[in-house]
Amino acid sequence: MDKPLARPKLVELYHELKNFTEKELRLQREAHQTLLALPESERVARGKCVPKMTFVGVQQDGLLRLEGRENLSEFREMDRVIIHQGNPLSEIAELEWYRDGQTAKGEEFIELRPSSPKVTADLREGITYTLDAAFFDLAWFYKQTFKELGETERGRERILPLLSEEAPRDEIDLERYDQSMENAEAEGYDNSQQEAIAEGVSAEWCCLIQGPPGTGKTRVLANIVKQRVQRGERILVTALTHRAIHEALRKIREAMPGFENIVKIGRPVHAPDLPIPQYESFAESPLKDEAGAYVIGATPFVARGQRLAGVDFDCVVMDEASQMTLPLAIMAMLSAEVYIIVGDPKQLPPVLQSVPASEAENFSVFRALEKNRERVMLTYTYRLNAQIAAWSGDRFYCSALQAAPAVAERRLSLSRKAFASPRIGRVLDPQQSLVWINTNAPRTRHYSMEEATAVRDLVQALWQHGVEPAKIGVVTPFRRQARVIRSLLRKPEGVESDLFTKLVVDTVERMQGQERDVILVSTAASDPGFLRHLRDFLYLPARLNVAVTRARTKVILLASKDFLPRLDGEDFAENEDFSHWRSLREASRIVEL
Numbered sequence: 001m002d003k004p005l006a007r008p009k010l011v012e013l014y015h016e017l018k019n020f021t022e023k024e025l026r027l028q029r030e031a032h033q034t035l036l037a038l039p040e041s042e043r044v045a046r047g048k049c050v051p052k053m054t055f056v057g058v059q060q061d062g063l064l065r066l067e068g069r070e071n072l073s074e075f076r077e078m079d080r081v082i083i084h085q086g087n088p089l090s091e092i093a094e095l096e097w098y099r100d101g102q103t104a105k106g107e108e109f110i111e112l113r114p115s116s117p118k119v120t121a122d123l124r125e126g127i128t129y130t131l132d133a134a135f136f137d138l139a140w141f142y143k144q145t146f147k148e149l150g151e152t153e154r155g156r157e158r159i160l161p162l163l164s165e166e167a168p169r170d171e172i173d174l175e176r177y178d179q180s181m182e183n184a185e186a187e188g189y190d191n192s193q194q195e196a197i198a199e200g201v202s203a204e205w206c207c208l209i210q211g212p213p214g215t216g217k218t219r220v221l222a223n224i225v226k227q228r229v230q231r232g233e234r235i236l237v238t239a240l241t242h243r244a245i246h247e248a249l250r251k252i253r254e255a256m257p258g259f260e261n262i263v264k265i266g267r268p269v270h271a272p273d274l275p276i277p278q279y280e281s282f283a284e285s286p287l288k289d290e291a292g293a294y295v296i297g298a299t300p301f302v303a304r305g306q307r308l309a310g311v312d313f314d315c316v317v318m319d320e321a322s323q324m325t326l327p328l329a330i331m332a333m334l335s336a337e338v339y340i341i342v343g344d345p346k347q348l349p350p351v352l353q354s355v356p357a358s359e360a361e362n363f364s365v366f367r368a369l370e371k372n373r374e375r376v377m378l379t380y381t382y383r384l385n386a387q388i389a390a391w392s393g394d395r396f397y398c399s400a401l402q403a404a405p406a407v408a409e410r411r412l413s414l415s416r417k418a419f420a421s422p423r424i425g426r427v428l429d430p431q432q433s434l435v436w437i438n439t440n441a442p443r444t445r446h447y448s449m450e451e452a453t454a455v456r457d458l459v460q461a462l463w464q465h466g467v468e469p470a471k472i473g474v475v476t477p478f479r480r481q482a483r484v485i486r487s488l489l490r491k492p493e494g495v496e497s498d499l500f501t502k503l504v505v506d507t508v509e510r511m512q513g514q515e516r517d518v519i520l521v522s523t524a525a526s527d528p529g530f531l532r533h534l535r536d537f538l539y540l541p542a543r544l545n546v547a548v549t550r551a552r553t554k555v556i557l558l559a560s561k562d563f564l565p566r567l568d569g570e571d572f573a574e575n576e577d578f579s580h581w582r583s584l585r586e587a588s589r590i591v592e593l
Helices: 008-037 040-045 117-122 139-151 153-163 174-186 191-202 217-230 242-255 300-304 326-333 357-363 365-370 386-396 422-428 449-464 479-490 528-533 541-548 578-587
Strands: 049-058 064-068 080-084 093-102 108-114 128-133 206-210 234-238 262-265 294-297 315-318 338-343 375-377 434-439 472-475 504-506 516-522 551-560 589-592
Touching: 008 128, 008 139, 008 153, 008 326, 040 049, 049 108, 064 128, 093 117, 108 117, 139 153, 139 300, 139 326, 153 326, 153 365, 174 191, 174 217, 191 206, 191 217, 191 375, 206 217, 206 365, 217 234, 217 242, 217 294, 217 315, 217 338, 234 242, 234 300, 242 262, 242 294, 300 326, 315 326, 326 365, 338 365, 357 365, 386 434, 386 541, 386 551, 386 578, 422 434, 422 449, 422 589, 434 449, 434 578, 449 472, 449 479, 449 516, 449 551, 479 504, 516 541, 541 551, 541 578
Parallel strands: 206 338, 206 375, 234 294, 234 315, 262 294, 315 338, 434 551, 434 589, 472 504, 472 516, 516 551
Antiparallel strands: 049 064, 049 128, 064 108, 080 093, 080 128, 093 108
8 A cells, every 4th residue: 555554453454354355255256166066957056057048149239138948047137147058167158147037938038238249149049058157256346446445545534444443423514414304304204214314414424324124214315315416415326236226216316306417327237117317437428517416326346447437426325235245335435425324234134255144244334334333223114014013123123113103004905705715814814914824845945836836826816805916926035936936827727817927926135125015935945954054045034034024914924844943952943043933933823734
């Protein structure tokens, strides 16, 4: 570093962060090499490979389209994949995942964005290919980040001190705080939201906001941005995923319908419902000549890359901060002097190679800042009814989370039509918001036909009793189970074939941030050895919290009797994580399948 850090504790913190990042990058590289060395069936089972996809040609928009019978992968937009003919070490090209879906005939399709015209020339129509996860080397981004963190005044005097135990309390502009509070009250925000908005608008260094499920954290974020824009500030809105950035930008657009200086910078993502223009770089956007306030959405990598090179902001607003590691967050924080950090450490944590999933939440930027900063917590949920909020609030939020009066007594609305069976009636009873169904399929792993069939029957019963498919969500840990359920729902007997296309069947990771009236959770797995192997993934308390709290009125969870181990003295059974699952079972109505 050209300008060394003067304080020993900051030097120590700097090197701790740098060493952690280098170790994580090394393990990521090694994990990718190990992955590609696995048999194809194992890579498919892990959601990192799509075999037997036929190249059908180049689309009018330049995308490469492949079709096949199955896509059980976890790939999503902007992920990088390699394409080959059976040997991942002999890749033909590296591509970018653009979108996926199902054809009219029920087959899977994938559309990929080529990195150059040469890629198209190397592929042949009618030939079958395999897609595997590519390794995206992030070393340059992190090297640049730590260089700036150590050499710039912003890194040495703003960011590192903020993360240290010596960080002084942030001073706020009291006049601005009071005015912001009055504005938020006039717009109908509740007391905790008013406090969070006022803290965010008046903060001159850092504000930390915890937003449990349904508490309106993105709406609060948007109001903070609006008030800061009104005084002429330039705002960077960032998050780990494009989905989270898009949702924040949508809310900001709603809060400022007449304000046009809002764009997203980066490679354009398939997002038909995003009311914000996307540009490859700041230089290509209309804001390059803008002298006043504006809002830009971008990932942290874009913030440190060439697309936003030289662009400075007054404030960084970071959403879903509990999923973002501290080094990744610093990439974005180097763009401004003030940081509004919004997240919930009781929802999904960062994904790390060097740390067990059960400890990953402690390595997020939210947790790092929470050690030295006071946080503001939003306390009223406008999504969960009283029964669901009581369970989540008791288990994860020290009973501080409450259902807002307007939704506390909300129940699933069903027609008076008789149920096909007493069991279906017990499951769908509107007065019982939490239901646990015991299933019986032995030794299942990535999918359970018994649970998939039960989900189909429940979805059809809900529809027959007046619940629109768009108000139903199905959550499962495994893409294979999701596919089986979707295939059963594709052409249900006596129902229009496309009726259930608006029903979401997906993993917890894809469902975070969404909500439905009814959520069905299919755990699918029952094989004891398999459950033991995946216990850190399957039983993570945050994953359960996210799954349950997608529901407004009702949660129906299906699990084998072997899913929760018996209390027989084994370490596996005594794991503290199981207490959350057992508490949910105790709070639920138990129904035998």
